[in-house]
Amino acid sequence: MTSNTPAEPPAKRRFGLLTAVCLVTGNIIGGGVFLLPATVAPYGTVSIVALAVLTVGAVALAVLFGRLAARTPVTGGLYVYPREAFGDFAGFVSVWSYWTMTWASNAALAVAAVGYLQVLLPVPGGAGWQALLALAALWLPALTNFAGLKYVAAAQIVSTVLKFLPLAVVALVGPFFVHAGNFGPFDATGQGVVPSMSAAAAILLYSYLGVESAAVSAGEVRNPKRTVIRAGVLGTVASAVVYLLGTFAVFGLVPHTALAGSSAPFSDALNAMFGGTAGGVVMAVAAVLSIVGALNGWILMSAQMPYAAAVDGLFPRVFTRTRRGVPWAGALIGVVLASVLILFNYLGGTGQVFRVLVLITSFTAAVPYLLSAAAQLHWLARGDREKVRGGRLALDVTVAGVSFAVSLWLIAGAGYAAVYQGTLFLAAGLLVHVWLSARRRVPATS
Template identity: 95%
Template sequence: MSQNPPRRFGLLTAVCLVTGNIIGGGVFLLPATVAPYGTVSIVALVVLTVGAVALAMLFGRLAARTPVTGGLYVYPREAFGDFAGFVSVWSYWTMTWTSNAALAVASVGYLQVLFPVPGGAGWQAVLALAALWLPALTNFAGLKYVAAAQVVSTVLKFLPLAVVAILGPFFVHAGNFGPFDATGQGVVPSVSAAAAILLYSYLGVESAAVSAGEVRDPGRNVIRAGVLGTVASAVVYVLGTVAVFGLVPHATLAGSAAPFSDALNAMFGGTAGGVVMAAAAVVSIVGALNGWILMSAQMPYAAAVDGLFPRVFTRVRRDVPWAGALIGVVLASVLILFNYLGGTGQVFRVLVLITSFTAAVPYLLSAAAQLHWLARGDREKVRGGRLALDVTVAGVSFAVSVWLIAGAGYAAVYQGTLFLAAGLLVHAWLSARVSSSTASSPAAGRPPVQGRVDARG
């Protein structure tokens, strides 16, 4: 097998990967999730958009120097050593399968619009599991099917969203927006809390960097794909959220299971528009799961190749790390069943906040790595561009990551920290095996930071 197999993702596919991963279940359910905070949530979305663009630029700059799959693990490890790399990959991996569980849960309300499914937690769990395992089968079929499904689902989801985002503002009623700060806790705390939930809607800005080993001309296309995909998603998000807030009465929106369907029904009357939007939402969520299941396997693969993750994650078939994908889907399934059958209230909100915290950790470490190299004056580490721009992008990315961790709330930080604590046992076991191997072979040393340039095989 060739040591340098062809990279399969061109700029269009990379943009679709970013956009498809960003616009998944988040945009279709989050307006209802943040409605209890009031219209201050729109302010939080605008502020978060600036941070998301900065993160996309940061990951593009880092990927230009190290164009390998699994970048958010590689950058901290190169800057701070094995432990930082492990914390980043473990946290990101936890985020991916938790996010997949949340995406599958987000599909339930829209599936119930399309199919007359009996109520109850058991049937909702069945629907969520079906939405999760269908795109998993696409991943097991091979990378070319993942890429094709991502392009098709991205195109199909944009049309109905564009209808609400572009035409919706002409139908809004000012009285539907509700109070600006519905919690009464103050604008700053409400913005922070809403932003922690809304971060879920921007997860995926790093998609091109995580999959950089598959992208053609990554030095140019990763940052382009990240910024273009993020900006395109932001336009749909901001206009669409404003429209939904103005189309659906505040009290109704806060309890809605399918807010965009409700918005389309408010625009045109009847239920036909809502059914169309529900179908688009399901396609979007399944498409996002298609990309995120791949993401849940790629970064662990990179770490496993370097000996910092269990070796089972290195198993590849048809260009996809199938073992990692399978493990992630199984864990997401367990999490779905635990939250539904365990009687947990507000399933989507709970999963989203855990996801936001575990995503912010590798974002924070990547920004810190860039600041580390800039402080050292290591210009080859951050090649190209101007120093002032690099410092600004890295500084904003770092500040946004800290802000999101703080805004996630004590419960999410507590649960997310427990996930990280469980990872310490895995790291202790793996590092002990590496130390034992090194001791028995004095010539052996720390494995190189390699990620995955030639990951297929």
């Protein structure tokens, strides 16, 4: 039986503060933000309130992961913390759930690219062509990962800068063009404000996936005890400003009925601001670049946590294979699984592909968030000052408590179908855990 000592970080830490902030921001502001206003429009403008509440939770999670990473600055983050607090099984559940989230999220990102590619290209109709476009959007950034970590870092910085510019235009200039009549009803479902807000928040969580990026990659970050928390908070706050102002602008620029059926809501918003279609084309280019940049970072993330668990013997050994700083085998497996999920959802005739994938990822992301918050609460309750790095007890309790509550709220808001499918993914992982744990335990000899 292996010890609970986390995997050792690599000798060379390649990410400074700028790269870490870009990793967080680039992973948060991916393709999701470009499609999410249309996805949550059916719930009404209560979605904007849900986004504001979720922003508070996202900042709390960023602080939580920064505090946890300051004590254990190794690659693997959200797998390491539950394992140290509760043992191997909790660590496995966390890494399996997070790993499931990453490749399902990558599939959702690639699907989000399709709507904006159709603005730029004369793509034939039909699910088959859409599936091919989604696969192309997925595999292009995968090649960057296979080339090595320095290319991942460079691509992340460039794509983050390029995506921010047009989003900033909508977020900062768009509110001056809004029309009150476009917002539509506050609670469009008629089910009540709280249920509608919870359901919208479960979808909107997808827009904040990535707050943990610096913590998961802490083994690659220089001076992680300071850099991880700074990168997490700075990246999350910057993303939140763009999200809140941008979503408000889109809701006020595009009529509610049109927004609910839009496949490129930010393009529609720019067209409403300036007329014609040129603005929409610019936004579509930015959206595609943003999605490719986000996939560049998320493909790396899909490999790093399994790598840390595999080093400890809690994940299949194949995930330890690395090349030029990237666990290439894990990245390849994640891309293949995301490709299968894309084909299944498109060619299987599943409606609302993006929404289905987003809800699954929201549930599977909330599980390791919940376990990490529980780990911090565990150490605080024990009075283990070394574990929580001393001082600021009230702040740590508040941050961990808010993070735990938000994670639980998101699991509840994901809905029965998403929780059911996500639980099936977790249950399937039990067979892997049984097999690996049996191989790690050597029977005693008489």
